[in-house]
Amino acid sequence: MAVDIANPTEEHLMLREMVREWTKEHVEPQALEFDRDEKFNVDLLRSMGELGLLGISAQEDYGGAALDAVACTMIHEELSASDPGFALAYLAHSMLFVNNLAYNGNEEQKERILPKVCSGEWIGAMAMSEPDAGTDVLGLSTTAIEQADGSWLLNGRKMWITNGCLDELGTPADVVWVYARTGADEKGRVQMSTFLVEAGMVGYSVGQKIYDKTGMRASNTAELVFDDCIVPAANLVGGVGESLIHMMGNLELERLTLAGMALGIARRSLEEMNRYAAERTAFGSQIRDFGQIQRHIGEGWAKYRAMRAYVYDTANHLTIGKAGQRLDSDGVKLFATTAAKEIADSAMQVMGGYGYVGEYNVERLWRDAKLLEIGGGTLESHQKNITRDLLKNSDAITR
Ligand SMILES: Cc1cc2nc3c(=O)[nH]c(=O)nc-3n(C[C@H](O)[C@H](O)[C@H](O)COP(=O)(O)OP(=O)(O)OC[C@H]3O[C@@H](n4cnc5c(N)ncnc54)[C@H](O)[C@@H]3O)c2cc1C
Secondary structure, rough: OOOOOOOOOOHHHHHHHHHHHHHHHHHHHHHHHHOOHHHHHHHHHHHHHOOOOOOOOOOOHHHOOOOOOHHHHHHOOOOOOOHHHHHHHHHHHHHHHHHHHHHHHOHHHHHHHHHHHHOOOOEEEEEEEOOOOOOOHHHHHOOOEEOOOOOOEEEEEEEEEEOOOOOOOOOOOOOEEEEEEEEEEEOOEEEEEEEEEEEEEOEEEEEEEOOOOOOOOOOEEEEEEEEEEEEHHHHEEEOOOHHHHHHHHHHHHHHHHHHHHHHHHHHHHHHHHHHHHHEEOOEEEEHHHOHHHHHHHHHHHHHHHHHHHHHHHHHHHHHOOOOOHHHHHHHHHHHHHHHHHHHHHHHHOOHHHHHHHHHHHHOHHHHHHHOOOOOOHHHHHHHHHHHHHHOOOOOHHHO
């Protein structure tokens, strides 16, 4: 029997159809405006709580849907085919915050916070990057020092935080998953611990909303400031020094779903150029009759199909909450993000001047695609990880 790896079960197919319909009705009509105005449609994101999509991978006991990596990936693909900026805000909330808490938080933290983030009452973010440390995660300078009463004092700045602020007034994310330096281990290596910082905690504020991004302008990106921020003992996640465990498992799902977003961009770009090439005539023929246009469409199709196969093959093999799929989560993001950028570029080329303006969509997809080569790990970091992993695990090549 033929297997559809993008929709392996009836439940997956129904989920895809539901998200596709909802996206067409609610996401597509607002995409151009929110990109142009550099605004985040926070109400639309909150409304996804009613559909059960905000806690897609979280356990049902806390308001989640307990679905798998394929489900997570397809939601990102569908949203991104209309509005990658909005999809990025969804990813920061549902994958970087909700999923992290669902798989790494303790019972008390999950009971207290997960229902709020699954319903959309609270919007979450994840703060790893800093002004002076991105790829070099261990170079972070935000510190957390334990106080006599067991609480923690956080000091430092986090940079590029998606959903870090919710509006133009600088309203901070309701809750942030923050990585901070808490000392060094016995070998002198940086020790990182994870904290849940909630809006209203003393010393937590938005430094600035970052404007004028190339793309992903429908998501808010912010600098967050922790200035003698007091975090209660109950908001330390796991044990002291356990951040690497949290980071590694969650990064794999993040990279896969970013690749899912790339797939959405590629699919939409292909759709747009295919339609346009039939509508547009030049020199008495449809432009799709020209060999040079056929190259864009033909190569775009083949790349799109290869991306789709690799994205969903990786999704079908990834068990959420378990590390160990880094080779393919890095591999698929490395391949799919650049492919999406190339296909969006082809679409713009095929559409000529029309492709270069917002109304025709591919201009926005083209700008948004570039971020996927940087955020969640740069292309170079994926190349480094893959090369390192293949040294230890060369059998992966012949398996
Ligand atoms: C729109 C947007 C949204 C984001 N959202 C979030 C978020 O929600 N949370 C969060 O924590 N972060 C977020 N980020 C930050 C993002 O993850 C970082 O930008 C990314 O990890 C790269 O870090 P950097 O910008 O500091 O670049 P750097 O790490 O300084 O890299 C600069 C260049 O050097 C290269 N380089 C660095 N080290 C090596 C090496 N060892 N070998 C080869 N080349 C190397 C890089 O690949 C890159 O080309 C976001 C960024 C953007 C732009």
